Every structure is written in structure tokens, then in C-alpha cells.
Amino acid sequence: MFTKENFLKLVQTTKGRIALAAIAASFVIPLVLRDNYMLQILTLIVIFTIYASSWNLLASSGQGSLGHAAFLGIGGFTSSLLAINLGVPPIIGIFIAGALSAAIGFLIGITCVRLKAWFLAMVTFGFSIIAETLFSEFDDVTHAILGFRPPPLLFSQRLPFYYFAVLISITSVAIIYFIMKSKMGLAFRAIHQNTAEARMIGINTAKYKLYAFVLSTFFAGLSGAIYAHFQRYIHISIFSADNSFKPLMMSVIGGLGTIEGPIIGSVVMVFIDHFLVNIDPFLNSALSPLFPAVSNVGPSIRLVGLGIFLVIVVVLLPKGISSLLRKVYHYIRTEPSKSEKP
């Protein structure tokens, strides 16, 4: 897979160049910025890239989960609790977290593979609520209600942590890329487009959907574990519906079913989350007389905006920002060879 010829081939294609440039940028940007707050945001982007990519992988097989926060939370709590109770080093713990999350994903997947899209959305949503209830009920073991402070992951300084997260993220995205390019990825897309036809041409749809579930929940658990060690705090709120909807919005806004979509989406969404806050004072001064019921109108107006943005993207740009970028690229360089979607 990683031979020299492959690397040369990679450099020759536009896609490959963009990928390499993005990787290079992810290494260089923090060195240039030298800003602690920015570094924190970049790390969040990198972690959410893994999380959103895991969701996107599942969605590429036509299964839209509304409860991925369950796996994020299971991953986060597994690694954190292992580290606190048994002294398992987090660097091993995060992979155990991924594996456990995948095991639970397997069990949920068995239920889900036979279901239609909307049933599945509901079961996954329900599962995140069940997980939340169980974690708060068994608080003696999980310490979820008050939350606790897991140990750092190898490095407590921010910069090495960032590079570690980038490495994991690049590896995860690369693995997901190769999965999506493989026969399995093709089967996922066939199932997404028309399950009955996929079955007719001999694809074992249940088996492949289960593969998608296990792989996706592994990466979701992994990202949850890294997230917990990054925040140095884990709490029951990790199971919130907000966390379930985030990877969905990132993937949809970035470009559903593409490899770059979740990356673009997590950059956009994390930026929106952290920088759009700055317009709150303006919104407050301009609009709060209109809405006397709320003291701070900013957050709600931003969320309304996000909702409208999401609807507009789905209606007008079903393949997300990534397709827009592709159109721009094709417009600039009318090269006939680059129809990337197989």
C-alpha cells in the first residue's frame, strides 16, 4: 500500500497533492501561529475529524446514526476509567476504548442492519439515551454525574499532544480512505444507493452494513477517548444529543460520503463554534429589544443560523462544501479527467 511508486503516483494527482498539502499544513500551522488558544482549537478540529469521519463512513453505507455520541462517550469513559482505576496507560487505553466501542457497536449493529434508514436513526438515538441512563445510574463505577479528571495522554503539553492527535487522525482518515476505495467501500455505496439491487448482485448487505457499523464505532470510540484525555475532563454530558448531531452536521456540510467532507466540516463547525461567539455582543445590542424573553440572544440566533445553513446546504448543495470546491476547481481548470466520484 505504501510503496514508493504509490507515493510518486500520489504526488502526480491533484487529489494527492491536496492531501499532502493538507498534511503539511496541519504540521506547519501551529508552529507559525504559536498561540495557545488556536492550538486548542486546532486539536479539537483534528479530534472531530476522526469522529466525523467515523460517522461519515457509517453514512456511506446508508446508515445515518443519530446516536454516535453513545460511542464517543463509551470510548471516553473506557479509556479514562481504565487509566484511573487500573492504571492502564492512556496510549493503550484509547485503543481498548475503540475496541470496546466497536464491540458494543457490533451488538447494536446486529439490530440495525436489518432496519430501514429512519428506524436505524431512531434506534441509534434511543441507544444514546439508554447509554446515558446506564452511565448515570451506575455512577459508583462511572463517576459520570460529577465527572472526573482523566490523566494526560503521554504528553501534557499542548503542542506534542496536537501532533499526536494529528498522527492518529491522519492514520484514521487514511484507513477510512482505503476502506472507501476498496471493494468494501464500493459495497457500502451500492447499499446506500439501492439496497435491493445491491442484494441482487450478490452483496451480503447485512454483513457489509455490520462491517460499516463496527469500523465506524471503533473510530468513534477512539476519538472519544482522545477527546477525554485532551479535555482532561469527562462527564455524562458527552452523551448529549448535541454531540450526536455534530458529526452529522460536519459530514453533511462538508460533503457526505466524501473523504474530505468531514475534514472540511469539522474545520467549519469548530470555527463556527469558537469564533462566531464574538458576534454575540453585536447581536445582543442590535436584537435584544426584539426578544425580551431572553437575556442573551446571541447563542440562540447563532443556532437558528446554523439550522438554516444546514437546511440550505441539504436543499441546494446535497454534496456539501466539498462539491462546491470541486465545481470551482473544474471551472478554473477545465480538465476532463478528474471526475473523482466513481
Place this chain on the structure above:
Amino acid sequence: MIDATTLIWGVAIGCIYVLLATGLNLIFGVMKLVNFAHGELLMVGAYVSYSVTTALGLDVYLSVFVSMGVVALVGLAVERLAFRRVLGADKLNEIFVSLGLILIFDNVAVLIWGENSKWLTSSFEGMSVRLGEVFLSYDMLIAFAFVVAILVGLIFLIKKTKIGMAMRATSQKSQAAKLMGINIEHVYIFTFVLGAALAGAAGSLYGIIFPFNPYIGALPTIKAFAIIILGGLGSIPGAIIGGLLYGIAEQSAVAALSGIWGDAVAFSLLIIVLIVRPKGLFGERGD
């Protein structure tokens, strides 16, 4: 153990789920549309009632009709502006649009009415009639009567009127219905608006029995879907039985375990049902 009080609360909350699930089921049956934002219409219904009762001094039970009307209009806008444009394409797109709508509705409600819980006070507040050893509050009885009346009207509409026949035809085969000269576009609009009106009524009744805030919509939606699965897709009697069963199961879980278990137990039940019968308890058709 299910005692009489649990049973009554189960039926009361079940009634509201029935209204929501019936509307959702109609929309799903006729339009094949998965509207995850249906519960938001319930939330809007509760707030519309709150506004007209506090601002205009209208009786809460009259406000049910106002909120049905207003929510029907909201439904019209939602159908025209959002769902119409993604209908029939990828099912996932409908879920995404729903999520966008949830964000919009929740936060617009926060902006207009604030985040604090509100409740509707009826003129029968605190009054109840004794039946054996249990007390039935007037409010629950009236809510129950409302639901029964609305459902009877709905079944009449679907079985006996021309538009109802058109809805049934579209639900069975939209292309053939189109060939027979039915304007399915109009049928879609009518169905969605009807479903929205039912959700509006459900919202007002919910507000009379329970306190509400802008975020109450999400769970009832998911539960309504659960009920549809229990009761079978496209079946109104199924939705009624499923809704009542679900309400009772949920309240039993709350009574037997504790409050936080209500949702989890109900969802576990649902997942078990789906493992055993992926198409629902009474469901015949897959799609």
C-alpha cells in the same frame, strides 16, 4: 406491577403520543417522508396555546383550536420551504433537513418565549372525580375526550371524504394516483398540514398536563416513531394501540424504577421488538 394511577397516567401521556404518532404516520404513509422535526410542531402548539391564553385570556381548551390552526400554517411553510425540496431523494436528506428544522424551531422558541418552563392552567385545575380508589383529574378526562373526538373526525375524513380517498390512493401508489387525475402535490400539502394540526393539538394538551420548555420536542418525536413501529406503518388503529401501550409501558417504568429510566426502558423495549420483528408488531409492509 401496574397500579391504577400508573395506568391512568400512562393513558394520558399515551393519548398525546397517539395524536403525534397518528400525524406522523399519515405523513409517512402518504408522503413516505420521515419528519424527525414533528415533535417541534407539538412544542410550537403548546406555546401558541400559552400565548393566546395569557395574551387574549382565551380558555385553554378553546386555544387548542387556535394552536391547531397556527401549527397547520407552520406546517404548510415547513412543507413548502424545506421538505418539498428533498422529498423522494435520499432518505438521509430528510433526516438532515429535520435536524436543521429542530435547531431552528428550538431556538426561535427560546427567542420568543425564553428557556424557562411554562405551563397552561385550565379552569378545571385541581378538580378531579373519584373512581374507586383513584382520582381522575378533569383535565385528563377532557384531554382524553379531545383525543377521541379528533381521532373520530380524522378516521371519518380518511374513510369517507374525497380528499381522504385521494390520500389513501396516494399512499398506496402515488404514480397510479397521479394517473387517475389526483393532484398528489395537493394531497401532500393537505397531509402534511393535517399532520401538523394534529401535532398542534397534541402540544396544547401536553401543555395542560405537563410543564414544557423549548426543548421538549425531540423525545416525543422519537417516541412517536417507536409507536409507529410498534403499531405498524401506515396503520391508524395500530398507532392508537401502540401509543397507549407505549404510554403505559413508560409510566410503569417510571413508577417501578425511577424517573430517568422512563425513556431508557421504553427504548430498550423498542429495540427488543425490532430485533424480534424488524417490521413492527403489527406491521405488514416494509416500505
